[in-house]
Amino acid sequence: MTTDTTQAAEASRYARGWDKLREIDGQAGERVVQALADIAPDFARLLIEFPFGDVYTRPQLDLKSREIATVAALTAMGHALPQLKVHVHGALNVGCTREEVVEVIMQMAVYAGFPAALNGLFAAKEVFAERDREAAGAD
Amino acid sequence: MTTDTTQAAEASRYARGWDKLREIDGQAGERVVQALADIAPDFARLLIEFPFGDVYTRPQLDLKSREIATVAALTAMGHALPQLKVHVHGALNVGCTREEVVEVIMQMAVYAGFPAALNGLFAAKEVFAERDREAAGAD
């Protein structure tokens, strides 16, 4: 295999990941990639290729279930609030209702404690307010 | 309100939680409650009343989504493998396929790292083997 075809295959994986990132996270995902441009552009590429190109494109689980899993995990871990906000957008973008997102975060009080759930709810509250402002501004 | 009626209401919440615990976790959940009997019976009661009586009975999210959230969180947290095994049972009991459970755990490599996902997969492997043995023994 020539270097050209290897690069083409990598480009395909990148393109597949980029499409999936945009489908799920929308502008919030793009902003993360842009913020990495001057400090670690290679990490932006890995972020597109592995989570989105390799994992989220797998057919074994629907996107709504994937986002429920991610919102749960990011809430439970506690130190990932910026990423939780991106994936609250993501969950809403792929079909979860706000009520479902809130319910997933609330359930985390059982497994990770009330502080993790509280911080998760306040992060979701910011995302909901942001989306309300954008919806109002789009009128 | 008399003490009698308060106790009756608490008994109702307990009964509701116990039914939900059995529906989701089956024998694996009952074993946890039994193991608490001599050290902290009050904690067994709280475990039935709050997570199962108060949270899992809420209609805002279907049980399959709840178990996906819980499997994700317990995998990501990393220190909750015994509970993860109970909820791998739970996820299968409420309608997830083994493939979906594996996929949720795999996805956690993105958010909590490969070690957490690996330990989660090996916990699921033990549960699958246990269920295969029980299915074989039931013939």
Next chain:
Amino acid sequence: MTTDTTQAAEASRYARGWDKLREIDGQAGERVVQALADIAPDFARLLIEFPFGDVYTRPQLDLKSREIATVAALTAMGHALPQLKVHVHGALNVGCTREEVVEVIMQMAVYAGFPAALNGLFAAKEVFAERDREAAGAD
């Protein structure tokens, strides 16, 4: 048992929790409940009922020891600084001295590392300053 008496019993548990929340956390606790009102009012209720109605009202441990345990845990967990600040207020409200609160947080350097202890001390510093300002303003 009628639905009315069940609701009454739940109301009693809620009232007991609300009293305990106010006794321990004072205004800092009330602000958390208010902040949940528009995003997850049910979670505010669960927060009052389970931690405060079910756990803190138990007679097996005095409130000062409970707050020492909570300050220690929230410091050690590292991702719960807003809640740590609420419980630094709580510890002082139920009889701990500032010196004792500082000492509990310092001790966490042994178990959770110096970063967790440092972040805990700076959170306590903010609470002490807030209380000083309020005491000055109350003159």
Next chain:
Amino acid sequence: MTTDTTQAAEASRYARGWDKLREIDGQAGERVVQALADIAPDFARLLIEFPFGDVYTRPQLDLKSREIATVAALTAMGHALPQLKVHVHGALNVGCTREEVVEVIMQMAVYAGFPAALNGLFAAKEVFAERDREAAGAD
């Protein structure tokens, strides 16, 4: 200051820590130090000098409160069950009752989730059984 006096001062700090370690953790603490002898003897020295020589000897907090804080933190952190068992011994050695130890661990369900509390309770159960066996054997 000569090297001799420096070494003498360090020896004093070590001796102070060793006495405090034995007072709190008893044989369970000594076994940890012995287990380090062939892999990291310097770490055994640091363990005696810093946590026990520097921290636990400070007069700002009584030993019972210190052990309550430590049991809470080790339960909440989730990955420190061997150390939790040492400090369940420690808490009992400095005057906590079994009921108080159980209560502190139960309370962690609120802050760190039910899995952390469950694993903590089962660790305490093992320590209580060990102490019962030793008490029976001592007859």
Next chain:
Amino acid sequence: MTTDTTQAAEASRYARGWDKLREIDGQAGERVVQALADIAPDFARLLIEFPFGDVYTRPQLDLKSREIATVAALTAMGHALPQLKVHVHGALNVGCTREEVVEVIMQMAVYAGFPAALNGLFAAKEVFAERDREAAGAD
């Protein structure tokens, strides 16, 4: 680009990762991959492709520094002892001395607390003993 060439490029990435995995982790790494074969073979592939094919092959950091970073992180995280053991092997395989590995783990007492460092040291002790047995058996 045809599907054939895409598959070829992926195969190349896999082969590069597999070589790097064997170089670093040796038999300990291969055993992890084998243990995944029946539960999640796709995860074994991702494990080879992303961490080893994408990350460890990058020229920006030498392998010894990479293993020091990994041993530090796995010790500090606390819930990754099986993976820590694999990477203690890895660190020794790429040129760290036992003394250096012990020192990295000891240092984690400062950042993640003494329990994480203790558990890390005991994991390293097992790896050293295993390598001593294999060296003796190879005579």
Next chain:
Amino acid sequence: MTTDTTQAAEASRYARGWDKLREIDGQAGERVVQALADIAPDFARLLIEFPFGDVYTRPQLDLKSREIATVAALTAMGHALPQLKVHVHGALNVGCTREEVVEVIMQMAVYAGFPAALNGLFAAKEVFAERDREAAGAD
């Protein structure tokens, strides 16, 4: 041994730690110590004596490797971003390049997940910008 010589030995340990803190962390370290002055001056002393006086002065590992280990651990732990920023300074002060620091943080995506690595990279980005401003201001 008299109290005077004990105090002298402790003073020596403190001085050794202070020199090492300044060598590694520079002004960022000094600012931490100053911020502790009014809330917990004893903790500032312990911070100088144990991590810097006892651990970083040990000859078993070079300072560059120590800082790689610390940057890795603080990134992976996720709740220690202020301390990570101090040690990004530290790593650069003892000879790491910016590219190496970025690479260590990127590698943490494998072990602690992409959110921890992302937050670490953004912390490093702030430190690099701060150093660029200071370099520009020094002209």
